[in-house]
Amino acid sequence: MAHIVFMTYGITSYLNTSFAVAAGLRARGHRVTYVSSLDVETAVTTQGFNFMLLADEARIRQDPERLQLERLPGRQRYQQRDALIRVGQRQRDYYLESDEWSRMLEVLQPDVLCIDEELPEAIIRLSSHSIPMLLVQYIGDTRYRPGLPPASSHLVPDGSLQSRVKIQVEWLKLWAKRGLTHLLAPLFYAGTDRRSIIRALAKQVGFDYGRAAFHHWFPMTFPDIPTLILAAPVFDFAPPPQVDGAYVGPMVWSDRVDAVDEGTSAAVEAFLQRVVAAFRQRPEWDLVLASGVETAVSHFEPIPENVLVCERVPQLRLLEQADVVLTHGGIGTINECITYGVPMITYSTGKMEQNGSAARVEFHEMGLRSAIDDTPAEAIAAQIAHVLSNPHYRANVTKMQALYQQYHAENRAVEHIETVLHEDGSGV
Known part of the structure; x- marks a missing residue:
């Protein structure tokens, strides 16, 4: 049987959704391990799965100076430019110099990597290894489609010209804000902003940066990497005309042990x-x-x-x-x-x-x-x-x-992952 590794950002909602997939894989005899830079060991092991903490990245993520800056209102935070650059430089040093991810692969020896789509650093770094990779997306149709609003928009399309104009304006505002950020951030942060770090990482590992797309709702997507979409197209305003990724359905594991422990603003x-x-x-x-x-x-x-x-x-x-x-x-x-x-x-x-x-x-x-x-x-x-x-x-x-x-009955997510295993020759 195979070893499946889920690399996750650690968001509770995403974890809960992925547990249904992991449970299905375990029922087929596969071994499942979660890897994260957020210490979600209790949440994962309570469900009976293995967990590995990326301790070095966790220290970067929990950098006291970074957390202090994040608590500041926007204007006050940007007044602390020197501190922001120091934090960014520590992040840059980690992503360009650490061998933590390679050590993780040596220890776990995964047959398939399932990586949250919101982790571009991991996607780019690990793409240089000859391990089958699937991206995991939990929200649904986040791609740009004319007439459909961004996933974060409150608009409900009705097909009218006025509706289509409002929706297009939402996308234009999103693109303008993102474009301005991409233009100014490298200057303000002196090359320690996230996109500059990702570009440097891609160059270091020989990843073609042109493979990334920036015009969808997520700031960076990878259309040519197979994607598991843990959502149902029927929940959207209109089913996508062509699926950019495999919709395997919303996953809910009825045997999950709940641990809702998030703070309240x-x-x-x-x-x-x-x-x-x-x-x-x-x-x-x-x-x-x-x-x-x-x-x-x-x-x-x-x-x-x-x-x-x-x-x-x-x-x-x-x-x-x-x-x-x-x-x-x-x-x-x-x-x-x-x-x-x-x-x-x-x-x-x-x-x-x-x-x-x-x-x-x-x-x-x-x-x-x-x-x-x-x-x-x-x-x-x-x-x-x-x-x-x-x-x-x-x-x-x-x-x-x-x-x-219907999605639950068909077990599409597990079937899709096992198809990847068969194609790679790892066997099931």
Whole structure:
């Protein structure tokens, strides 16, 4: 049997999605190891998989000076140019001089590398080794297509000229901002910005930098490297006319051990307090609220009898009983809600794909979307009541659930990885 290595950035949502693939591979007799520069050992080993920490890169990622700079507001951060260059130089030295990734390969001897698409440094460095590589993408259709908005956009296309113009403007703004950054960053950071480091790394290992694409939603993509897309095209506004990568379906592993331990920002905490206030007005409803480990339960007092506040919750177990889910719109939670047939109300924080995922929930009429900053408790209660009293939301989720179940039944991700093994001659 083969050894499959997942190289991951360590985002909880992405990890949870990948566990379903890893479990399927393990059931076929394969060995699975996770590698990351973020210490997610507990999250990985709790599921029964092996884990290796890239300790040197972890020190770069957790550089105290870097973390201190990241906590500063944008303008204040850019006033610390010398410090930013020092941090960037340490990153450059690591990526161009460290042999940590080569040592990792020597220890693990993987038959296939599955690398998060958001790790271009690893993709470029490891492409110089003769090991089959698959990129892993968790969001869906992030490529540029005329008439469809970027994954981070709140826009819902309706096919009209006005809609198409608005969407194209969104893309133009994204490209303009990215182009300006690519032009100015090497000067401001004195060649220690991320793109300059990646260019230098590509030159060092003989990787053709022209293989990278910069006009899609992700800042850098690699169209000629096979990609596993752990999403369903039916969730998008329109199925892609030609698939740039293999859609293997949204992966939800029902036997997963949940460990939701992310922090909560001040804005999100204020929103959650309004949610508790909404349930205080409706004692006939029950609420289970995941606050995160950094938010004290006392912040929600007085807590009514129909509200349970927890740092962590067994999300999949709760979805089996939920009538509606209030979520920030992360694609992982949305896919889990669809898998369990639960309508949603999304309150996006604007991070990553949340705006776009919330727009797609509304487009397919599987729930509502609302603003996280200025929705009062009374409006939250009214939105919940609306979803609960209109059965077509659950009916639409149920229709999408049936399509999702086809992907689960076909086990496409495992089949695709094993096809790569057969083609390489590693065997299964």
